[in-house]
Amino acid sequence: MKTRYAAIPLALAALTTGAAQAFDRPGGVFYDQARVVDVRPVKELVRVAAPAQECWTQPVRHVQQTGPSTGAYTLSGAMIGGVLGNQIGKGDSRNAATVVGGVAGAVIGNSMAQSRQQTRVYTTQEQQCQTVERFYEEERHVGYRVTYRYQGQEYTRTMPYDPGRTVRVRVSVDPID
Template sequence: MQRLVFSLLASALLMPGLALAQSGYYEQDDRYGYDRENVTYGYADVLRVDPIYELVRTRVPEERCGEEVRDGGDPTGGTVVGAIVGGALGNQVGKGDGRKAATVAGAVIGGAIGRSIDKNNGSASSGGCRMVEVEREERRITGYDVEYQFNGQKYVSRLSYDPGNRLRVRVSVMPDDQDGQGVGYR
């Protein structure tokens, strides 16, 4: 029973010290044994928030399907067919030697026309699917320049988030050691 009372009494006495040590309220300082951190928290009024943008370029593979693809084809077939048709028409026009000349001229003109038509039309085919790389540009927000006011003073900080109308701030107070004497009693 005495051990239980002693344990409870020791626990009650040590708990506040452990709680302060875990909270970081006291930090060790070799000069004085311990030093208070002197930190409080408050809220500042946000005056302005400006997003910071960055232009990001990415190359993304994209599948394209069902596009009609034209190839120039081989114009030989059109040339031959055009020459035959042109020659047959030229053969109908003249008599004697004029017929031979009209046949040759019709074949030459028909071949040229057939070649031109076949070359322009080509053969159209709807291809299957293929992968192509597409370059995309995107504006991304990389942070925010935030202007805020705390205790009558204006400050600007770059944050990774938009804080809204109020910003929680950490206030730390430390003595100014201008004379180089350190902190202590005189």
């Protein structure tokens, strides 16, 4: 029990000795503890961008050709026309008749193929998407507004952390001329 009470004056002596020795240093600067009397979180609104995807359905028009290939009909017509022209032509005009018959047959074959083709037009709904930036406001923690008392005076400062019950203070003592 006696040891316990004896430790209190020793602790007080150690605390005051450090402060008294600090005044002997050049510049008269020392560090001490101040009691914290109030701590409040400091928050601010921040505008934040977030990418978002917007999608919608859109009508798309399609055109489709159905029926026989025009190439096959054109080629068949050219061959048949060439054979017929060759049969009709005589002597030196046979080659010319073959060419004319081939061209005429190709034109007739192509025309027949196109007359048999059908055009089908239809519409489908297709999904289209794009990425856009959406903005929202968010409250963010930026520090603590700390009020502390030292030597009977109250001081307030913003700090990046909550200091707890006490805060370390830097005390500077300079003579006034």
